[in-house]
Amino acid sequence: MASVSKENYLxxxxxxxxxxxxxxxxxxxxxxxxxxxxxxxxxxKKLSESGLISYKKYKGIDLTPKGKKVALGVIRKHRxxxxxxxxxxxxxxxxxxxxxxxxxxxxxxxxxxxxxEFLGFPEFDPHGDPIPKKNGKLPKLTGLVKLSEGKVGGIYxxxxxxxLDNELMNYLTRxxxxxxxxxxxxxxxxxxxxxxxxxxxxxxNLSEKIANSIYITQLKNAELN
Amino acid sequence: MASVSKENYLxxxxxxxxxxxxxxxxxxxxxxxxxxxxxxxxxxKKLSESGLISYKKYKGIDLTPKGKKVALGVIRKHRxxxxxxxxxxxxxxxxxxxxxxxxxxxxxxxxxxxxxEFLGFPEFDPHGDPIPKKNGKLPKLTGLVKLSEGKVGGIYxxxxxxxLDNELMNYLTRxxxxxxxxxxxxxxxxxxxxxxxxxxxxxxNLSEKIANSIYITQLKNAELN
DNA sequence: TTTTTATCTTAGGCTTGCTTAAATTAATTA
DNA sequence: TAATTAATTTAAGCAAGCCTAAGATAAAAA
Numbered sequence: 436m437a438s439v440s441k442e443n444y445l446x447x448x449x450x451x452x453x454x455x456x457x458x459x460x461x462x463x464x465x466x467x468x469x470x471x472x473x474x475x476x477x478x479x480k481k482l483s484e485s486g487l488i489s490y491k492k493y494k495g496i497d498l499t500p501k502g503k504k505v506a507l508g509v510i511r512k513h514r515x516x517x518x519x520x521x522x523x524x525x526x527x528x529x530x531x532x533x534x535x536x537x538x539x540x541x542x543x544x545x546x547x548x549x550x551x552e553f554l555g556f557p558e559f560d561p562h563g564d565p566i567p568k569k570n571g572k573l574p575k576l577t578g579l580v581k582l583s584e585g586k587v588g589g590i591y592x593x594x595x596x597x598x599l600d601n602e603l604m605n606y607l608t609r610x611x612x613x614x615x616x617x618x619x620x621x622x623x624x625x626x627x628x629x630x631x632x633x634x635x636x637x638x639x640n641l642s643e644k645i646a647n648s649i650y651i652t653q654l655k656n657a658e659l660n
Numbered sequence: 661m662a663s664v665s666k667e668n669y670l671x672x673x674x675x676x677x678x679x680x681x682x683x684x685x686x687x688x689x690x691x692x693x694x695x696x697x698x699x700x701x702x703x704x705k706k707l708s709e710s711g712l713i714s715y716k717k718y719k720g721i722d723l724t725p726k727g728k729k730v731a732l733g734v735i736r737k738h739r740x741x742x743x744x745x746x747x748x749x750x751x752x753x754x755x756x757x758x759x760x761x762x763x764x765x766x767x768x769x770x771x772x773x774x775x776x777e778f779l780g781f782p783e784f785d786p787h788g789d790p791i792p793k794k795n796g797k798l799p800k801l802t803g804l805v806k807l808s809e810g811k812v813g814g815i816y817x818x819x820x821x822x823x824l825d826n827e828l829m830n831y832l833t834r835x836x837x838x839x840x841x842x843x844x845x846x847x848x849x850x851x852x853x854x855x856x857x858x859x860x861x862x863x864x865n866l867s868e869k870i871a872n873s874i875y876i877t878q879l880k881n882a883e884l885n
Numbered sequence: 886t887t888t889t890t891a892t893c894t895t896a897g898g899c900t901t902g903c904t905t906a907a908a909t910t911a912a913t914t915a
Numbered sequence: 916t917a918a919t920t921a922a923t924t925t926a927a928g929c930a931a932g933c934c935t936a937a938g939a940t941a942a943a944a945a
Binding site: 520523524525526530533534537538541542543545546549550553 | 745748749750751755758759762763766767768770771774775778
């Protein structure tokens with residue numbers, strides 16, 4: 436079992452690799468984790484000895500398949516916890532990250548699987564990021580569409596909300612917009628491009644700006660509703 | 661913020677003090693935590709310096725009000741998590757303890773309060789132990805009665821199950837007996853002292869032995885049902 | 886290509902929380 | 916009360932993870 440620190444190193448390496456093909460440098464990691472380069476070099480040696488990363492002095496770091504598996508496991512735990520904390524326990528979207536950052540390291544597989552089951556095996560977390568499956572597979576974000584691009588009469592699932600603006604996030608929470616929430620587009624007003632949607636059987640008017648911040652995906656069985 | 665280790669010391673000291681008026685000795689703590697006496701002596705010095713315990717060399721340890729508050733906070737977290745894991749996420753009664761042992765140290769007050777709220781501010785955990793309130797008050801176990809002592813027609817709440825036997829616990833879980841579950845006594849059979857109860861609208865016959873392992877408390881509004 | 890600069894690693898040190906072994910204090914018994 | 920035994924504390928040391936400062940290597944500039 437990797438320690439909390441080791442899991443965090445592996446997680447960060449995984450994230451840094453997503454944006455770049457080159458090996459990750461020790462200083463990039465040090466920057467992200469806000470620790471010294473020296474500490475990162477030391478840890479690189481240890482992780483390499485455990486077979487979790489491949490590392491050549493001065494040449495940067497790559498995850499081995501074993502290390503990638505650990506990283507994805509941690510990310511899976513993080514994202515499932517975020518979703519659970521937000522949708523089940525009602526913590527604000529601003530709070531869930533820090534809490535999940537701790538929970539991801541101490542939750543057993545069994546507990547995580549129970550949470551996964553409780554949530555109905557969701558594919559995306561409150562930020563719209565894909566939740567790794569038990570087998571390590573990452574769901575693909577296909578057909579990501581803005582609410583403003585949906586059709587009148589269509590029933591959609593919220594799968595991502597731009598969390599750039601905290602005030603917006605709080606407002607959305609207040610009116611009941613949360614991940615996996617069902618939304619029906621009742622009417623699109625042409626003169627101000629706002630949209631009337633039905634949430635929890637209430638009709639609400641959302642401005643163009645808000646409708647552009649909510650990403651949706653069509654329900655597989657939308658026709659049945 | 662006390663470290664994980666320090667929280668565990670304080671928690672154990674609190675438990676050991678419950679059974680005895682005398683100060684707790686360092687070796688008792690060492691025994692419980694399965695560490696050396698030397699480590700305990702060292703830690704005693706530190707906790708004393710932080711004002712969490714009162715400690716005189718060779719004379720044993722007592723919690724200060726400050727230390728007691730921390731201990732009760734940890735115990736509150738532990739017991740709320742146990743109940744949540746068992747009743748909401750469906751982990752077995754055997755599993756919840758180890759999981760809660762980790763969760764208790766990394767959960768924010770806010771998260772715990774949300775769990776408390778989600779559970780409806782319960783007073784007892786899956787083992788029937790009282791859950792400290794936010795203010796540190798411990799609910800009293802008054803009127804603890806065995807199911808076998810209940811009245812025919814009475815509607816009761818399960819508040820404690822003797823978890824001495826794992827097979828029994830699993831059986832009870834299977835038939836739906838869990839903490840805070842409502843149980844109605846339908847009939848008491850005299851010839852074998854077994855009891856027919858209604859759980860989830862099903863009638864089940866419980867042997868005398870089982871009925872003696874389930875502790876109940878009368879619902880305040882039993883007459884209204 | 887050589888020099889300079891930027892990046893990375895090693896060396897030595899610190900803190901937390903543990904260990905074993907030795908020393909000290911308290912308790913028991915003669 | 917003194918001697919023995921049991922309990923407790925101190926001393927020295929170890930591992931994990933961090934730090935700063937110094938040294939080594941690679942990259943960029945001259």
